[in-house]
Amino acid sequence: MITKQKESKKIGGVLSVQESAQYLGVSRSSFWRKAKSDGFPSKVVINNKIGYLPEDLEEWYSQQVAKREGKRSGVPTYEYLGKAQFILKCHDLARDCVRMNAIRKGTSILEAERLFEWAFDRLKDSYAKVFPQGLDSENFDYEGKPWKDFIEAKEEIIKLVWPEVDITGLTEEDILRF
Structure with a gap:
């Protein structure tokens, strides 16, 4: 877990x-081992100072967590189930993203977590009603309150986990695919 973010x-x-x-x-020796791995952020020079940008480290760390969670949960990639569906399998990772987004925006972490848990519970409950036999089934229920709850919960999840995505122009089909 990333520590000392603001301090x-x-x-x-x-x-x-x-x-x-x-x-x-991590320890300094562990850091050097990680720094030699593929995809680790490159050093930068700003104002004659050499080091690493916190946002680059954060992005790298998030990718490592996603890979680890994907292996642990059996979901090979984000694309396999779609980003919001991945959250159903990697709840802790999504909550960590929500925390980091709250820190970046300077908003309440507790409030962001509360909103996420509420939206996650709605997504999970409505998902089971809309897709009773899973995603591979042809028996989707595209109407009614469960469908509306599913789309609204998915929109809220997208806003909380991926705030950079502008959902105002997305159709229900776009939201479903996300």
Whole structure:
């Protein structure tokens, strides 16, 4: 889990190696091992300071958690079930994303978590009613309150987990595919 998110000292927008290790919640030697892995963020130079950008570390960390959760839950990729469906399998990962988004926006983490849990429960309950035999079934119920609850819950999940997505122009079909 990423630690010291707001408390770490930034030097010109860049975290030193020690601060980067603290940010990721690992020892310095573990940080160096991770830094050698494929896809790890590159060092940057800003104001003559060399280090790592917190947002790059956060993105890398989120990808690592997604891979780990995907393996643990048996869901190979986000694309397999769609992003919002992935949340049904990786609830903790989604909640962590909501927390990070609240921190970025400077809003209440507790309120964001409360909204997420409410939307997640609605998504889970309505999913079982709309898709009683699972996604592969032809017996979808595209009408009624469960369908409306499913679409609304999915919209709320998208807003909380992926705030960069503008859902105002999305159709129900777009939301279903998301």
